[in-house]
Amino acid sequence: MALAAAGRVLLQAGSRLGRREVVDGARRFANKRVEVEADEAAGIAVMKLKNPPVNSLSLEFLTEFLISLEKLENNKNFRGVILTSERPGVFSAGLDLMEMYGRNPAHYAEYWRAVQELWLRLYLSNMILVCAINGTSPAGGCLMALTCDHRIMADNPKYTIGLNESQLGIVAPFWFKDNFVNTVGYRTAEHALQLGLLFPPAEALKLGIVDEVVPEDQVHSKAQSVMAQWMAIPDHSRQLTKNMMRKAMADNLIKQREADIQNFVSFISRDSIQKSLHTYLEKLKQKKG
Numbered sequence: 001m002a003l004a005a006a007g008r009v010l011l012q013a014g015s016r017l018g019r020r021e022v023v024d025g026a027r028r029f030a031n032k033r034v035e036v037e038a039d040e041a042a043g044i045a046v047m048k049l050k051n052p053p054v055n056s057l058s059l060e061f062l063t064e065f066l067i068s069l070e071k072l073e074n075n076k077n078f079r080g081v082i083l084t085s086e087r088p089g090v091f092s093a094g095l096d097l098m099e100m101y102g103r104n105p106a107h108y109a110e111y112w113r114a115v116q117e118l119w120l121r122l123y124l125s126n127m128i129l130v131c132a133i134n135g136t137s138p139a140g141g142c143l144m145a146l147t148c149d150h151r152i153m154a155d156n157p158k159y160t161i162g163l164n165e166s167q168l169g170i171v172a173p174f175w176f177k178d179n180f181v182n183t184v185g186y187r188t189a190e191h192a193l194q195l196g197l198l199f200p201p202a203e204a205l206k207l208g209i210v211d212e213v214v215p216e217d218q219v220h221s222k223a224q225s226v227m228a229q230w231m232a233i234p235d236h237s238r239q240l241t242k243n244m245m246r247k248a249m250a251d252n253l254i255k256q257r258e259a260d261i262q263n264f265v266s267f268i269s270r271d272s273i274q275k276s277l278h279t280y281l282e283k284l285k286q287k288k289g
C-alpha cells in the first residue's frame with residue numbers, strides 16, 4: 001500500500017517533469033536518463049542507466065528510473081530485467097552528492113524518500129534482476145547492484161565496487177548495511193564499511209559482492225545466459241522464495257520509513273556533514289585539474 005502510494009507520487013512527479021516517452025516499434029522506450037530495450041516476446045528488458053557524466057542517482061534520474069521499472073512490472077509479459085550502464089566505465093557513481101549538499105530540509109526529505117523507493121522497488125521486485133556491472137560502482141551504485149538477484153562484473157582492475165560512505169564522512173544507513181551484511185557476512189561488512197573500502201573485481205568476487213567476473217566484452221552475453229538460466233525456474237516458486245528471503249528486511253525499512261527520512265534530514269543538515277561533503281566534492285574537482 002505504502003509502496004503503491006509512493007509510486008503514484010513519483011508518476012505525478014514524472015508528468016510534472018514533462019517527459020515524453022519515445023516508443024520505437026514498441027520494443028524500445030526511453031526517457032532522458034534511462035533507456036529500456038524491451039523484448040516482450042522473450043520477456044526480458046535491458047535497462048541502461050544514462051545519466052552523464054557518471055550515472056549519479058539524482059532525483060530526476062530516480063523518478064525516471066522508477067517510472068520505467070513500474071512500466072515493466074505492470075506488464076506481466078516481462079519476467080526479467082538486466083541492469084547496466086549505457087556508458088561503460090562507470091556503472092553508477094552512487095547517490096548524487098549535489099542532492100545532499102547545500103539544499104534545504106524539504107529537498108533532503110524528498111530525495112531520501114525517492115532513494116528509499118528505488119531500493120524497495122528493486123529489492124522487492126517480482127522480476128528476475130541481473131546486474132551487468134560494466135564500470136565502477138561505489139556506494140549507492142553498489143547498493144543498486146546489491147538489490148539484484150545475480151551480479152556480473154567486468155574484469156577490469158580499474159573498476160571498483162563497495163560501500164565507501166565512511167570515506168566521505170557520511171554513514172551507510174541501516175538498510176544499506178543490512179543488504180551488504182546479507183550479501184557478504186557480518187565480519188567482512190563490518191570491516192569494509194568502517195574503512196569505506198572499494199574493491200576491484202577479483203576481490204569483490206572473493207568476498208561475494210559479485211557472483212561472477214567476466215572479460216569486459218562478455219558482460220552482456222553472460223548476463224543474457226544467466227537470465228536464461230533463471231527464467232527456466234517457474235516464476236511462482238522463485239518469487240515466493242525471493243519474497244521469503246527478502247520481506248523481513250524490506251519490512252524493517254517500511255515500518256520506520258518516516259523516522260529514517262527524519263534521521264537522514266537531520267544528519268545531512270549538520271554543518272559538520274555539509275563540510276565533509278564540501279571537502280569530498282573539492283577533492284573530486286582537484287583530481288581533474
Ligand SMILES: CC/C=C\C/C=C\C/C=C\CC/C=C/CC(=O)SCCNC(=O)CCNC(=O)[C@H](O)C(C)(C)COP(=O)(O)OP(=O)(O)OC[C@H]1O[C@@H](n2cnc3c(N)ncnc32)[C@H](O)[C@@H]1OP(=O)(O)O
Nearest residue numbers: 053056093094095096097098138139140170171264267284
Ligand atoms: C547512526 C547513523 C546515523 C545517521 C545516518 C543517517 C543517514 C545516512 C546519511 C547519509 C547517507 C547517504 C548515502 C550516500 C551514498 C552515496 O552513494 S554517496 C556517493 C558516493 N559516490 C562516490 O564517492 C563517487 C564519487 N565519484 C567518483 O569517485 C568518480 O567521479 C568516478 C570514479 C565515479 C568517475 O570518475 P571520472 O570518470 O574520472 O569522473 P569525475 O570524477 O571527473 O566526475 C565527473 C563529474 O561528475 C561529478 N560527480 C562524480 N560523482 C558524483 C556524485 N556521486 N554525485 C554528483 N556528482 C558527481 C564530479 O564532481 C565531476 O563533476 P564536474 O565535471 O567537476 O562538475
